[in-house]
Amino acid sequence: EVQLVESGGGLVQPGGSLRLSCEASRFIFSAYWMGWVRQAPGKGLEWVANIKQDESEKHYVDSVKGRFTISRDNARNSLYLQMNSLRVEDTAVYYCARDGGVAVVGVGREFYYGMDVWGQGTTVTVSS
């Protein structure tokens, strides 16, 4: 079964750092975009960042730009999220997800394959 397993969450003080990891198994990791999505307690889903197969493209939500860095190691089938300068509002469950990416299917037409495989999540709590 295709699987993603996150790790690295925990309790950290405001201003601190954490590095999340996501290990993939049973699919060709290097063939997919990958992303991070978070969910604050009692709130909706928030897209955080994604990364292209060869790391040539990385995208971030505005609220984490300059503080978070997404990376991957295709040889280790692993995705990472380095989180620095953490804020209380970064408290959330962080999910790793396989992202099917966007294909251009015609002039002015694009098709998105969605995030079809999700990990169970790892909890990050930022508190003093």
Add this chain to the structure above:
Amino acid sequence: ERVLTQSPAALSVSPGERATLSCRASQSVSSTLAWYQQKPGQVPRLLIYGASTRATGIPARFSGSGSGTEFTLTISSLQSEDFATYYCQIPGTFGQGTKVEIK
């Protein structure tokens, strides 16, 4: 920045009835829209991608439609297991969700 607005925020439906959920994009997003279902304490599940294609294993009672800025997720006959929160998404952002509750 593209924004997705879902309506209604909550929807009360009786089992067996039809549910229609809307998602509006602030600018055209072509067919780059996906829908997800999330039950309390569970991981989100992809339902629809490319605005109208059902993901693997998703029952036929779920259908997606629309393109450009207006999208709809329809659940033709609600089953007990369908009561959940539904999110639309484009690369880079999610809508705020629609909670489907039992009437």
